[in-house]
Amino acid sequence: MAEAHAAVAFSFTVTPDGVDVNLNHEALHAVWESGVISWKKRIGKLKNNFHNGVFPASPLSLLFFVTIVLAIKTAGWDASMGVINVLHLHVPVVNSYSYSVGQYLSTLLFALFLWLVTIMTIRYFLKLLLTYHGWMYEMHGTLSLRTKLWLGLIRIFGGRKPMLNSYQASLPKLPVPSLHDTMQRYLESVESLMEEERYNRMKKLAKEFEDGLGRKLQRYLILKSWWATNYVSDWWEQYVYLRGRAPIMINSNYYGIDALLVKPTDQQASRAANLISIMLKYRREVDREELNPIVLNKTVPLCSAQYERQFNTTRIPGIETDTLVHFKDSSHIAVLHKGRYFKVYIRHKRRLLEPIEIEAMLQRILDDEAEPVEGEAHLAALTAVERVPWAKARKDFFSKGKNKASLDAIEKAAFVVSLDTENIDYDPNDPTALDSYGHSMLHGSGCNRWFDKSFTLVVFPNGRVGFNAEHSWADAPIMAHMWEYSITDEVYMLGYRDDGRCQGTMVYQPPNPIRLEWDFPKPCLDLIETCRIQAQLLCEDVDLHIMMHSAYGKGFIKTCKVSPDAYIQLALQLAYYRSAGKFCLTYESSMTRLFREGRTETVRSCTKDTCAFVKAMEAKADNQELIKLMKKAAGTHQNLYRDAMTGAGIDRHLFCLYVVSKYVGQDSPFLAEVLSEPWRLSTSQTPHQQTDKLDLNKYPDRICGGGGFGPVADDGYGVSYIIAGEDTIFFHISCKNSCPTTGAHKFGRLIEKSFADMKAIFNNASSRDRTLSTSL
Known part of the structure; x- marks a missing residue:
């Protein structure tokens, strides 16, 4: 192949007449271009560091x-x-x-x-x-x-005109809450979930911990908070994500789907090319720090540290712990189609390729009829199952030769693109179509997503798109930011021709995609097949339902003078109580990016006030009383959310105390029991309109369907939701088919009923007020 020949810069042979040296000028030119780009990046980095070093002042x-x-x-x-x-x-x-x-x-x-x-x-x-x-x-x-x-x-x-990382040095450190406050908040969070005998036992354990071992652990934690930038984030990444030996497919990775009400083109290569181009532009803005930092209320900045590893990043498996490897740059992407892997260059002559040039390369892949080699079609299953077999296989079968070179091409890629072969679409007359969409994004076949990569862009033959993202490098809002940026700019900045193809004219003939080569010995083929079967079993156990609730949305909720997020959480609690006949420990994700290198905190959204409202709903109490209880529960929830955002949460503090206890070699019965409690209802809100590019008032059909994740507990639910515009809320509900007491569709119907019943409270109360007013 021409690409393989051009990869050698020079060669020489020894003859009786001396040494004959043959230079490959094309390869030497490529080396020169690579060096120029590298030095430009270094100079740009120095310039940005100086700008950020003096911010909020100006260098002038x-x-x-x-x-x-x-x-x-x-x-x-x-x-x-x-x-x-x-x-x-x-x-x-x-x-x-x-x-x-x-x-x-x-x-x-x-x-x-x-x-x-x-x-x-x-x-x-x-x-x-x-x-x-x-x-x-x-x-x-x-x-x-x-x-x-x-x-x-x-x-x-x-300051004025901040760059992406300009505020980093000015962000405060995450404070360590007082031990007494955490103990009190914990006990309040479980009081309504435990029987009196067990609750009294936990009170006793908490008291013993606070008066004894807890004080020692707290001192170590305070010492760490003085020394480290963030006392939680490094341990959270290491012990919650990278040391986990379970499969990351379904259990850790999450997904996002398209803006469902519109589809700008039905051409697979064209949609992929435009999105790849926009994502590379986004990467350039991140590298140059030209991306605007997110500032709450145009006043308070959020930490931008997580953006750094969005591209050129791979999770490398290990026996005891995985490693996140981030490469400074990458000049190619990895493309997966019909079980075959390709290396596709994204730069040519010191510039990023234009969408129409990327489209041409992708079309060549789609037109290529070659079959995958034995084992290649199911290779990605290695990344889908438990980490130890993959770590051993990587060492035994991918440490040399063409297997190592091909694996390097995937792991060093900017990101992975999967060009799928089966259509997925939104059909308002077929609710199960969205479920298939979610399954495809969360796990696919178990073999057509490279789950170790920071993210895999998935493009279907009919032009629908989505992504699957690895979780350890950053949290979902970072991917949601890029996704919103991408699916907006691909239409309004690049656009498509009338025939659905990319705009523009091809200036240069782009390089051919390079087919990655593999040579799997029999033991490796056997392992790949074993992993394929295991991945398939994991996929088949997932029950997933995507529900588009369009009866009403935040427009009506705001007229009730209740926080939309709190309202939704109350509806979820009501649905779960009707499903299980009891309450459960509930996880709602909140961010701590008001602090430097902050990631997430837990909001324990099943509170005593929430339980009181749900029980009153089931007892069919008076509407005015229900409204009063709802607003009280919503207010409690909002305060818990604020506490979590401002560093006064419970669970990250308890987690870090547990880690310290392991380091000092002293076990705590209290911490062991707290951290073993299952989260049977795990929830998260996907942020929307993080950029100023998406104007839903002007383009209401651009609402995004959000994304979701797998269930956290074997007998529980994972529920992600996105408040999309004034009248629509998407719910992504997951659970396990192997659990006889759960069902994603059943829970979806209960959520809809909860929404209808909660709206009826306000409608009935308004009707009663109007009747009384008329009679008076």
Whole structure:
């Protein structure tokens, strides 16, 4: 193949006449181009680091300081109070110059010193301002004087035109909650879930822990919080994700689906090419830090650390623990089609390929009729099952030769693209069509997604798209941000021709896709087949239902003066109680990105007030009483969510205390029992409209269907939801077929009934008020 020949920069042979050297100018040129791109990135990185290092001040402010200080000095005033003279006398090199030159250089040094001190002061003051979270607990539109003053100071000292990582150094550290507060909050969270005898036992264990071992563990944790950037995130990534030996398919990876109400093209290669192009543009913006950081209420920045590993990242299996490997750059993507793997270059002549050029390469893959070699079609099953067999296989069968070269091509790719062969689509007349969509995104066949890669873009023959993402490198909002950016810009920035093909004209003939080569020995083939069977069994055990609830959405909920998220959580609790006849420990994911390197915290959304509302609903209490109980439960939920976001959550603190207990070799009965409690209802809200690109008022049909994940407990549910516009909420419900007491469709129907019953409360109360008003 031409590509293989061009991979060798030069060759030589020894003859009687001497050494004959043959240079391959094309390959040498490619080496040169690669070096140029690398150096450009380094220079850009240095420039960004300098910009972020002085933020919230501007680099031009140095010129302002130098000009002012020089002007004052020239006018005969010494604003330094003698410091300039001291610098002139004692700084090496400067004191060797004449008086006038030495004074000039000393003045410049003083101006630089004054500038640096001012910057450090402003950054420290901004960090202090960002530790204030009282604004989150105040009613919308009724801000206190303290919060108004805080807002004014933030706008003064918050800087202008920030880059992606400009706020990182100004973000506060995640605080360690007090041990007593965590114990109290924990007991409050389980009081309504435990029988009196067990609850009293837990109170006793909590008291013993707080008065004994807990104090010692807390001291270690506080020490870590002083030393580390974030006292939770490294342990969370290591012990919750990377040390897990269970399959990451279904159990850890999550998925996202398309904007369902529109489909810009039905051409597979064209849709894939436009999305790949936009994602590479997004990667460039992340690398150059041109992507705008997310700022809440246009005031409070969120941590941007998780964006760094979105591309060029792979999870490498290990015997005891996996490793996340991030490559600084990648000039290719890996494409999977009909069980065959291809390396597709994305740069040519020092530029990213245009969509129409990528489209041509992908079309060549689609038109290629070659069959996969034995074992190749099911190779990805190795990434779908338990980690230890995959780690051993990687060492035994992929450490040398063509297998290593081909595996490197996948693992070092920017991301993986799977060009599927079976159509998936949204059909409003066939609710099961969305279920098939979810199954395909969550696990596919178990062999057509590279689950170790940071994400796999999936494109179906009819133009529908979705993704499957590995979880350890970042949380779902980061992928949701890129996904929203991509499916918006592919239409409004790139667009398609009338025939559905990519816009533009081909300037250069793009390089051919390179078919990856494999040579699997018999033991490897046997292992791949074993993994394929195991992956298939895991897939068959998943019961998944995607429900589009369009009876009403946040538009109506806001008229009830209740938080939409709290309202949905109450509906989920009501549905679960009707399903199981009892309450359960409920997990709702919340972010802690108000702090540097923050990831997530748990909101224990099944509270005493929630239970009171659900029981009153089942007892058919008076509508006014139900509304009162609902608003009280919603208020409690909102406060728990605020606590979680502001570092006062329970579960990450308990988790870290448990990790410390293992390090010091002292087991705690209290922590062991707390961390073994199952989350039978695991929930998460997918964020929407993180960018200013998606205007749902102007384009209401662009609502995204969101995404979901697998069940956390064998006898529980995983429920993800996205509030898509004013009148639509998507629910992604998962559980296990092997559990006789759960059912995704059954739970979906109960959610719909809960929504209908909760709306009826307000409708009936309004009708009663109107009747009373008329009679009066």
